[in-house]
Amino acid sequence: MFPNKKVQALVGQKIQVEMKGEKNILEGTLVSADDYLNLHMVDTTEIQGGQKLRTLGSVVLRGNNIILLNPLKE
């Protein structure tokens, strides 16, 4: 399964995303993703050291600024 298909397979699940130049991690439910890895997430929160820092709600992330993403271990 190619990387973009792997991301598609995470739609509807909770994921963690590290963005370029950001110290903190974003967690939320993946609503949609395109082939550039642009992401639409809802219920998004910014996490620092395991603590909620900020509630962002519905966000769009620009794919080229994603360092990595992975499914959230619950």
Added chain:
Amino acid sequence: MFPNKKVQALVGQKIQVEMKGEKNILEGTLVSADDYLNLHMVDTTEIQGGQKLRTLGSVVLRGNNIILLNPLKE
């Protein structure tokens, strides 16, 4: 709804944008967006810690330098 369509759906609304390498957040009304997430915004202000820092007015933002954007909660 794909991420670029989600952004299109925000045209006419107030949004918040985090840009790469910027400490501050930009707030303004989204006038137009293309598939690269290049944005045209008006009534744009730069916000730091909830305070207006600078009035920018009409601005064009380069999509690849957007970290994330979300609708402004009012």
Added chain:
Amino acid sequence: MFPNKKVQALVGQKIQVEMKGEKNILEGTLVSADDYLNLHMVDTTEIQGGQKLRTLGSVVLRGNNIILLNPLKE
């Protein structure tokens, strides 16, 4: 009007540009712009805190390193 058309509409006018990783702002007259937002500007100066820092003259800016641009308020 899409963001790239908005930029085209600024040809011949004085604009301000913030570049990635630059503290200072570039001001100059926009001569041409393409769809990647690569810009050719003349009479360009580097501005820091409202003061001219350096005269650059005719410059080409790489579009993907533009954070934002706006028409210069005169």
Added chain:
Amino acid sequence: MFPNKKVQALVGQKIQVEMKGEKNILEGTLVSADDYLNLHMVDTTEIQGGQKLRTLGSVVLRGNNIILLNPLKE
């Protein structure tokens, strides 16, 4: 062998990846790679000075933020 083919040839092997703006190295087993060097890795760990720092498991890495990758010497 072109660079993207070299990466394809590493599928199934353990690799090391340096990401842009990250101090630490990611190590894991390469599951898939596309022509943009987007990578899907499993059993991924974050390494600092030869020590495991964090277990990440299954991750997708955005190709344009990869500085370099090489096969892990065992």
Added chain:
Amino acid sequence: MFPNKKVQALVGQKIQVEMKGEKNILEGTLVSADDYLNLHMVDTTEIQGGQKLRTLGSVVLRGNNIILLNPLKE
């Protein structure tokens, strides 16, 4: 004249280039440029505060990491 044509018009001339994340400026003679603004330069030197810091000779610069370039005022 579009920005890429402006760069083409500088072939054979001495130019100055500011690269992303570099403190210093590169000066050299432009041998060739493509539409991505990848550049081949010869007799290239690294300049800091008007002083030669390092002689680089023949170099290839990746276009997307160029902040700006301009003809060298002699």
Added chain:
Amino acid sequence: MFPNKKVQALVGQKIQVEMKGEKNILEGTLVSADDYLNLHMVDTTEIQGGQKLRTLGSVVLRGNNIILLNPLKE
């Protein structure tokens, strides 16, 4: 000769590469390069102040994160 052809012409030779966000220089023998300047190098070492810092061996470098490359003067 366009910049990508210049790079092709260096295949089989020892080159130096400066990567974005890296303090150190990579030296190695260029095995292959594509039009995005993705590079495959072997016998790669990381150099700091003229001293070998780390042996990397066979590496793939992502083209968009290359600042500049030049043939190694021997």
